[in-house]
Structures are given as structure tokens and as C-alpha cells.
Amino acid sequence: MNPHLLRQLWALVEQSQSHRILSLDDNSLVHWLIDQVSGERSLDTVETANLNCYIRSRIPLIRDIAQS
Template identity: 60%
Template sequence: MTPLMLRQLWSLIETTQSGILLTLDDTALVQWLLRQVKAERSLDHDETDVLANYIQSKLSLIRDIAQERGVRC
């Protein structure tokens, strides 16, 4: 995974409404984030798999960030 792809993903997470990140189940959230990234850049099969696995491994952190942001609003 490239640094650019990581920045793009975390930027997306930071700008996405907390409600979306908190209400989708794990599978739906991974797929939603993948679709959003793919809308901005082309990903081959291997990149998609790596990104999906990375997102899956960070779901708790993603939800923690979204929940914290929701509390501050």
C-alpha cells in the first residue's frame, strides 16, 4: 500500500460523517470505504485486497475516531 493510498483513506475517514462510520456493520463499512476510494482512483485486484484487509484491521480505530468526533460536535 502506498503512502498516497493511506493518506487518501484516512482523509476520507476524517471527512466522512460520523453516523456513516458508526452505523454500518463491519462488512458494509469496509465495502463502503473501498467504493469511495475506488471512485477517486483505480485499484487493481491486489491493491483492493490489501486495502480491504488494512481497513478491516483498523475498524476499531475508525469507529473510535468517528465516535470521538461525534461527541465533540
């Protein structure tokens, strides 16, 4: 994955309101994060698929960050 895309994702996680992240189920969270990232930059289908897999593998960490 593109390092810029990773930085963008984690900045989004850190800047998001924790109640938003914690209130969404896993699928909704993945889709919401992808929608937020794609709103800032255009993603092709490969980037979207990679981002989807990456987010799914990091859901526990994303929720831990939101709780802290």
C-alpha cells in the same frame, strides 16, 4: 501499501460523517470505504485486497475516530 492510498483512506475517514461510519456493520463499512476510495482512483485487485485487509485490521480505530 502505497502511502498515497493510506493518506486518501484516512482523509476519507476524517471527512466522513460519523453517523455514516457508525451506522454500518463491519463488512458494509469495509465495502463502503473501498467504494469511496475506488471512486477517486482506480484500484487494481492487489490494491483492493490489501486495502480490504488493512481496513479490517483498523475497524476499531476507524470507529473511535468517528465517535470523537
